[in-house]
Amino acid sequence: MSSANGDRPPLQLEELSVARGGRTVVRGVSLRIPSGEVTTLLGANGAGKSTLVLAVAGVVRPTEGRILLGDLDLTRRRPERIRAAGVAVVPEGRRLLPNLTVEDNIQVATYALSRRDRREGIAFALELFPELEKRWQAQARLLSGGEQQMLVLAQAIVSQPTILLIDELSLGLAPVVVKRLVPTVERVASAGAGVLLIEQFAQVALSLAKTAYVLEGGRIRYEGTADHLKSHPELLQSAYLAGDQGSEEAEDGD
Numbered sequence: 001m002s003s004a005n006g007d008r009p010p011l012q013l014e015e016l017s018v019a020r021g022g023r024t025v026v027r028g029v030s031l032r033i034p035s036g037e038v039t040t041l042l043g044a045n046g047a048g049k050s051t052l053v054l055a056v057a058g059v060v061r062p063t064e065g066r067i068l069l070g071d072l073d074l075t076r077r078r079p080e081r082i083r084a085a086g087v088a089v090v091p092e093g094r095r096l097l098p099n100l101t102v103e104d105n106i107q108v109a110t111y112a113l114s115r116r117d118r119r120e121g122i123a124f125a126l127e128l129f130p131e132l133e134k135r136w137q138a139q140a141r142l143l144s145g146g147e148q149q150m151l152v153l154a155q156a157i158v159s160q161p162t163i164l165l166i167d168e169l170s171l172g173l174a175p176v177v178v179k180r181l182v183p184t185v186e187r188v189a190s191a192g193a194g195v196l197l198i199e200q201f202a203q204v205a206l207s208l209a210k211t212a213y214v215l216e217g218g219r220i221r222y223e224g225t226a227d228h229l230k231s232h233p234e235l236l237q238s239a240y241l242a243g244d245q246g247s248e249e250a251e252d253g254d
Contacts, residue, residue, distance in 0.1 A: 013068075029219070038195045043214055049198045054091075090169075128154070163194045
């Protein structure tokens, strides 16, 4: 994986709106994910975070706005075209092929790669997660929660993406496992990829990110440095409290 960032374009969302179930869940969101660093998107459950990720991945279609990777317009493209363009997504919930081995799950994620890119991608993923090599022939369903999260991250990383979106890195994991995963996110960014980290535990995300956004009720309520947000926790607290009071998007599972 190259460490040169200059030839890696940013991912830019321009006034993106997304509806689910006949209701607008994401409203006019603009944000930028530059190469070579971690950007975080924070917000309470129901704020619209996962819907935004699914729209970028091509799983749901935006109603307004654009998704740009450099000069390439990805808006309303099919998921496989978006992935081929260099945008990889780790969705919430550790979605694996449970009855297939670790090796098979990795191989499925490399089907569109050349032989050389497949070899280099697998080598990089196993460098990040040597634990998976030890479980190479184990079925995915037999892995621990932490190992499963490593595997879904490896599936995304193996394509050596330009942009990596991670939805809920720490969901359901013990703190010691989260501590193990954090350096891999930093490593992927330092190798040149732009990373968007969506994370319920704000302190974990803010410790990794350079830039932070806070989503509340489907709109961006804060955009600035992660350091500023850490030093002004009231900016984040108000968004989480608003979410706890009940959001009209909560049923969408964001």
